[in-house]
Amino acid sequence: MKEPLILALESSCDETAVALTKGNKIICSLVSSQVKDHRPFGGVVPEIASRKHVIAINYLIDKALLEGNLDFKDIKAVAVCKGPGLVGALMVGMAGAKTLALALQVPLISINHIEAHIFSIIPENSWLKTPFVCLIVSGGHTMLVHVQNFGRYKLLGETLDDAAGEAFDKVAKFIGLSYPGGPEIEKAATAGNENKYAFPRPLLKSGDFNFSFSGLKTALIYFVRKLEAEGKQYKTEDVAASFQKAVVDVLVEKSINAAKQLGTENIAIVGGVSANSHLRNTFAEQAKNFRIKIALPSRDLSTDNAAMVGLAAGFHYLKRDFSNFKEDVDPNWPLISP
Ligand code: KG4
Ligand code: ZN
Numbered sequence: 001m002k003e004p005l006i007l008a009l010e011s012s013c014d015e016t017a018v019a020l021t022k023g024n025k026i027i028c029s030l031v032s033s034q035v036k037d038h039r040p041f042g043g044v045v046p047e048i049a050s051r052k053h054v055i056a057i058n059y060l061i062d063k064a065l066l067e068g069n070l071d072f073k074d075i076k077a078v079a080v081c082k083g084p085g086l087v088g089a090l091m092v093g094m095a096g097a098k099t100l101a102l103a104l105q106v107p108l109i110s111i112n113h114i115e116a117h118i119f120s121i122i123p124e125n126s127w128l129k130t131p132f133v134c135l136i137v138s139g140g141h142t143m144l145v146h147v148q149n150f151g152r153y154k155l156l157g158e159t160l161d162d163a164a165g166e167a168f169d170k171v172a173k174f175i176g177l178s179y180p181g182g183p184e185i186e187k188a189a190t191a192g193n194e195n196k197y198a199f200p201r202p203l204l205k206s207g208d209f210n211f212s213f214s215g216l217k218t219a220l221i222y223f224v225r226k227l228e229a230e231g232k233q234y235k236t237e238d239v240a241a242s243f244q245k246a247v248v249d250v251l252v253e254k255s256i257n258a259a260k261q262l263g264t265e266n267i268a269i270v271g272g273v274s275a276n277s278h279l280r281n282t283f284a285e286q287a288k289n290f291r292i293k294i295a296l297p298s299r300d301l302s303t304d305n306a307a308m309v310g311l312a313a314g315f316h317y318l319k320r321d322f323s324n325f326k327e328d329v330d331p332n333w334p335l336i337s338p
Helices: 035-041 046-067 087-104 113-119 164-174 181-189 214-229 236-262 277-289 307-318
Strands: 005-010 015-022 025-033 077-083 108-112 132-137 142-149 152-158 266-270 293-295
Touching: 005 046, 005 087, 005 307, 015 046, 015 307, 025 046, 025 307, 035 046, 046 087, 077 087, 077 113, 077 307, 087 108, 108 113, 108 307, 113 132, 113 142, 113 266, 113 307, 132 236, 142 236, 152 236, 164 181, 164 214, 164 236, 181 236, 181 277, 214 236, 236 266, 236 277, 266 277, 277 293
Parallel strands: 005 077, 077 108, 132 266, 266 293
Antiparallel strands: 005 015, 015 025, 132 142, 142 152
16 A cells, blocks of 8 residues: 555644654654743643643644655544543644545544654664564653564563653752753763762562652652751762663663563664663663664654654554544553553
């Protein structure tokens, strides 16, 4: 079957994103970040996110078509992130997608945001074949999944409390860095000593593939408060570097253990935190010792974007996984239905 041109929309959190894809090819991918709107509040304000999506989405759709030198009549399906995410933010994308699909008389394809992150691996890693272990590590999720095939996922483990990105964001806020915290901690850490403070590595030896980052965050907060109460000097950069190392150590060791246990040679790492250079470098170093190959998306595809929604939709189009116009968003839509 000829690969259809898909218009994809993503509005689950604080990025309004529109992309045009065809099969595994990204024709155009636009992201309008709301970071500066949320920064004064130290995190995403859902109401502001929804309103900003409304303002940006039509402009981005027009711009994508212009950049791709394409017309509405060229679109063969409209894909949208249905969840998980912020309900009001998701509703903007869903309303836009339904309207377009109805007006253009083309199928509507609802995509799970976590599955979309898995598909972000495709463009840069044509060598990667299923099955593989996938670490999904973002602001909302931290999970290890066995990708038996695209569309067939087995949950190996997940965070029992905060997601890794969430911990980056909260720790950054605590040590006075701005939102979003992940890139800020990464930047500060380059000037710090990662061995200065031995923060805990939660659940590292738990024997399963679950994670926990809330306790690490709390331990760090108590530790820094104690230093301050005792009048001891410390460098934010050392705290950032030591924290980043603690998180990365756990993510890397557990992912490699999962691959070893399942006898798979390949690990894919996706989601916003996969943009982190220390995580990328540590995975690369450790994987060599176990003859494991690491697949990473480009940094643009690590953080939220609509190209990954379009790539996932290309797969679901071939299976005719179409939604009807009664479709609604699902803020808690799991990757794997119970
Ligand atoms: O995938 P994403 O864009 O949105 C969600 O689906 O959550 O991930 C956003 C998260 C934020 O918590 C952000 O701080 C984190 O990814 N992040 C990073 C880096 N870039 C983004 N964390 C660590 N290092 C980075 N360079
Ligand atoms: Zn995401």
